[in-house]
Amino acid sequence: MAVNEESINSFMEFCATDNHKAQQFLQHCDGNLEQAVQLYFQTGGNLENSYEGENNLMNELRLQQELEMEVRQRRTAENANHAAAAPNNRPIAPRRARTAPPAEDGWLQWIYTIVTLPVQFTYSTLYELVSFFVNILFGRRLPPVTDPRGDVNNFVTNYVQSYVAGEGADRVQNAVDFYLKSYSEALQEANRSLRPMFVYLQNTANEETHRFVTEVLHSPQFSALVVAENFLVFGISVNLPEGAKVASILRPSRYPFLSLLLPQNSRMVESIRFEGYQLSVQNIVSNIDFALNDYRQEMELARVQRAEREANRRLREEQEREYEESAAKDRARIKERRRLESERQEAVERELQKEKQTAARREQVLDYRKQMLAVSLPVYDGSDAIRMQVRFPDGSKFESKFAPDDSLERLFDMTVMQEKCPPFFTIHTTYPRKELHCAPQWYSELRNEQLTVDGSEPVPFVQPQIFKEVGLEKSVAVAVQDCLA
Structure with missing residues (x-):
């Protein structure tokens, strides 16, 4: 019959034995845990002892008598100052095996065993029955x-x-x-x-x-x-x-x-x-x-x-x-590669955005140039006219005349109208070198945005003055400087 796992574990815990022996005893007792435990200690853990009948019980009693005689002989020898022979050193079979040694006693011991057999059997049976029912009814109350x-x-x-x-x-x-x-x-x-x-x-x-x-x-x-x-x-x-x-x-x-x-x-x-x-x-x-x-x-x-x-x-x-270290290194390399790729992509996007913004600013300057060309600014031709010679970065030049009361912003307009003029520039005198603040405010802000994007130092805005206020008169040579060069 099948035995449940809980009974097997309980039997193994009570008897400190293995799984095979627990199943063997429980199956023999039809799964009754109490009967199996009692049978285990009655047979010393050997199930074959339960089939040996009265002859096996007689052998066990004879073994007990032999042990008692050995103990009595040893104690008698000790009381007599060890005058008797030394105790028998023959190994005794383990209690759990309950294998009886060969018989060495005479007929008197056999007669004594047979006579006392009913008493021993009755006492052992009654003791086991009483212990069994007491354990079932009351259990063992152990201190916590x-x-x-x-x-x-x-x-x-x-x-x-x-x-x-x-x-x-x-x-x-x-x-x-x-x-x-x-x-x-x-x-x-x-x-x-x-x-x-x-x-x-x-x-x-x-x-x-x-x-x-x-x-x-x-x-x-x-x-x-x-x-x-x-x-x-x-x-x-x-x-x-x-x-x-x-x-x-x-x-x-x-x-x-x-x-x-x-x-x-x-x-x-x-x-x-x-x-x-x-x-x-x-x-x-x-x-x-x-x-x-x-x-x-x-x-x-x-x-x-x-x-x-x-x-x-x-x-x-x-x-x-x-493997984990190698995988971690691979993950780190992949992460670093992704980071570099992301940074490269971001740099490309920033560069594209920068170019797009630069192109928009250039377009704004070109639009202003078209407006100035459409207006066709008049040239002052009075006797007190100031002749300005403007040289571009590529070496080309142009000349124009201005009235002493004209604003320097007029010089800016005449310069930005030229095809050779760079989109972002400043104008300064050649000798002594001095910057002429002639750009209007919108252009100054637009130029500073471009300078900031390129990582250059912005040029602060100064309100343009008139020619005579800055000491320009008669003929003056100035140069155009490309801010992006």
Whole structure:
């Protein structure tokens, strides 16, 4: 049957497992999330265990009896000043795998197991049923987590004061270096850096906590393993809100609790867990090393693939940056070319406008010349006449006579009527050189407009005087200067 994505994500969050196993358990339980979670922890994450029936349950009980006997033997040996033999260092299969070791006990142990089987089975079943219905009816009421980092820092501070401060140099050297951020941040960091991760949950009320810390977590073997495999170690007390939240996710049955999480398919998946202090540090390290063997090659491959992806990403970014720089240069060149073209076009338009305006001014002067030619100005021929010889820029000359009381504007009119006269000009005496202000006001303004357009200095307008006022008498030679030359 199809399982909805929300149930799969919830199962993966509760059990810290992968997508495939979540679908497997949910499909087995017809999509019932509660039943699937219960079955997951009952079978240790191995669905095949649910089909093994009573024989499998007997094997599990026998395994528990073996573990209890080993613990009792080790404690007896410690109380007798280690007179007994050292504890068995045979690696114990991970809890989640629940693979029972070969039988090594006699008939008495078999008889004991068979006799206690109904009691163990009844107790386990009733406990699971009661827990199941309590969780359905009431749920787990967890304290709100307001400061997860603060909870972690408080735990580490108390941990150092309780187990590190005042210890010997070897204990301090082997002390655990806990990750000082929240559980979710620890998962993200381990997954991002492809590092294996330990999750240590501590219950201060548990009498085995101190021995577990000093004999396992601070042991040279465990410390060497953490350093060699570059473990990220996260620790928290279940008495703190952040620890209660983590415990609700991992659901340990006993304390102290140590879980190994490994990166797999962009998630952190639990590989093995240790609940309570039942194994020696050699067995714990051996089990962890055994669990890591299956993942070292995958993690190395994942690191290589991530390095390749990172290299490809940097290469793409470099190519995109080079492309963007090249495109920016192209855009700048196009923009500059357009700017120059626009400026050239504007210059052409300005030049055309200038030529058009100049032609209009020339036309205005030519119109005035035509008017003067049409009038046919009379020439004064009295005895006191002033003879003016006017020389043009091309060397041509003309002469005319004026009365002493004539205005200099008459000289302008006689000059502008000549074909050789430039459209914009001034008249000045040859020696000494002196400008004669003879142009009317309209012409002065028109000439100054042209001079301004050409970038020349305008000639200020002066009201024309009469000949005798400027000291002109008898015969005078003057020259015409082209203002546009």
